[in-house]
Amino acid sequence: MRMYETIFITDPDLQDEVRNTLFDRFKGILEQEGGILANFDDWGNKKLAYEIAKKPRGHYVCMTYGGTGTLVTELERNFRLDDKILKYMTILLEKDIDPEALKLQIDAEAAAKSEADAAKAEADAARVEAEAKKAETDETDETVDAETPENEEEN
Known part of the structure; x- marks a missing residue:
């Protein structure tokens, strides 16, 4: 199992319900493929360095997880197919991790x-x-x- 970090940018105009549904879908894919979600960090709306799809801002999310190459392939396939995702990038953090140690670390x-x-x-x-x-x-x-009572001075 390997440790990955994926940062993706969603459309900033999405309603919270739609965005949360999208996040849940990606978390579900992660679980289906046997991955372990270590951290899901919602960074919120931020200004982009350059416009993407004519949008000057984007909603940033960072996921850190353990999994295999097929998990990354499936996540990125879903990112490509979804119009709500403006950009994504996945990097390999560690080549070989122990799944049990990762679970213990997450619990701690x-x-x-x-x-x-x-x-x-x-x-x-x-x-x-x-x-x-x-x-x-x-x-x-x-x-x-x-x-x-205040002291009154007598003259």
């Missing part, structure tokens, strides 16, 4: 990401709570200041 990265997300959510909650306490104490201080 997913676990690390979920832990990081949980830690971030906890930190955000603590920050919001601290801001709420600070706002509450500021309101209390303002109320006390308003109730305290």
